[in-house]
Amino acid sequence: MAEGSRSDGFQGAKTGPAGGPLPVRWSSRGRAMTFQVWGWRREDASQVLAWMPEAEGGRGAAMPRRTPATKDPTAVERANLLNMAKLSIKGLIESALSFGRTLDSDYPPLQQFFVVMEHCLKHGLKVRKSFLSYNKTIWGPLELVEKLYPEAEEIGASVRDLPGLKTPLGRARAWLRLALMQKKMADYLRCLIIQRDLLSEFYEYHALMMEEEGAVIVGLLVGLNVIDANLCVKGEDLDSQVGVIDFSMYLKNEEDIENERDVQIAAILDQKNYVEELNRQLNSTVSSLHSRVDSLEKSNTKLIEELAIAKNNIIKLQEENHQLRSENKLILMKTQQHLEVTKVDVETELQTYKHSRQGLDEMYNEARRQLRDESQLRQDVENELAVQVSMKHEIELAMKLLEKDIHEKQDTLIGLRQQLEEVKAINIEMYQKLQGSEDGLKEKNEIIARLEEKTNKITAAMRQLEQSSSLSFTQS
DSSP states (O other), X not given: OOTTOOTTSOOSOOBOTTSOBOSSOOOSSSSOOOOOOTTOOHHHHHHHXXXXXXXXXXXXXXXXXXXXXXXXXXXXXXXXXXXXXXXXXXXXXXXXXXXXXXXXXTOHHHHHHHHHHHHHHHTTBOOEEOSSSEEOOSHHHHHHHHHHXXXXXXHHHHHHHOTTOOSHHHHHHHHHHHHHHHTOHHHHHHHHHHOHHHHTTTBOTTSGGGSHHHHHHHHHHGGGGGOOBOOOOTTOOOSSOOOXXXXXXXXXXXXXXXXXXXXXXXXXXXXXXXXXXXXXXHHHHHHHHHHHHHHHHHHHHHXXXXXXXXXXXXXXXXXXHHHHHHHHHHHHHHHHHHHHHHHHHHHHHHHHHHHHHHHHHHHHHHHHHHHHHHXXXXXXXXXXXXXXXXXXXXXXXXXXXXXXXXXXXXXXXXXXXXXXXXHHHHHXXXXXXHHHHHHXXXXXHHHHHHHHHXXXXXXXHHHHHHHHHHHHHHHO
């Protein structure tokens, strides 16, 4: 493998004396750049300085060189990719939590994370030969997830339906972004690395996804579930993107280190002041709590004394309750006996009441029938009286007409004496009839008065019967 070139996509790395890749590019100036990488040890930096060529500053030539043991290049590649994945995931989580809102596609740590994941999935990928060219893409293993994890069918269909994606690499990049938004990237890749017999069709035996480093990366991906991302996959050019890892995001010089230390010291001092203020508040709270405890102890002693008095009162009340219960039992027994005697008397009175009630009902029905007959008779008399009154009115009307006729014919009175005598005779007869009708009317009025007296007597007797029946019912 030529110096400065890597099959897994790392650019700008040099190889050391033992053939292992260096994690940084050194400048051609007279001194090496001082750096700090998350998770690296100081011994790694000394090895890097020892591997510096003499032409790049001369300081590395004066240092005693070590002869590191020969390592498997593929193991070193896997270790480098694992370290980069750790740095990328850790930096993404920390920056996202400090960012405090949903991440989008333009967020640099998120872009670098996808680049690192793409290199991890490309490591040890087999080259598939076709008639026209060699095909080496990560879309094949990711497409296999649909068969192993049924819930991944939706994301696969969504990727295939996206317009503008022409290459398998673009589909794989879209798949990674959708899986991150679903917060199921770790679940999908876990199902994939478990099936090593299926992965062997796509990866070499020494690939990262076939070794323990792949399981470690999948475990690290679980931490990304705390991140909320809103990525616009539709319309983004994912086919022509160049995946280059930007090491400047993970390297720091001495000035940055000193600034971070100053910031950390200021934060620690602020925390110290906050803790001291909190301690003072807690001390005041503790003193107030002590005073409250003393007052509670005093009130507790008073409550204990009151409890003892209450217990004595309860004992006395229990004794009185026992006596009252015994007396209540005796009263209850006497009451039950009295109730049994009263029940027998009530039953006998009820039987007598039922018999008397039956006789009273018969009398009431008879009186009601008589009242109905008398009412009908009274109605007939009233109708006849109305007829007589109408006849009287007619007679009076006729008399008025006759008087009027007499007044009108006074001039002809002399010539009509004979007729007048006849009219007088007729008047006398009519007067006699009127007297007879008036006598009959008086007799009918007397009959009506007698009938009213009888009806009043009958209604009074009925009221007396109803009062006697209601009194007997209330007594029973």
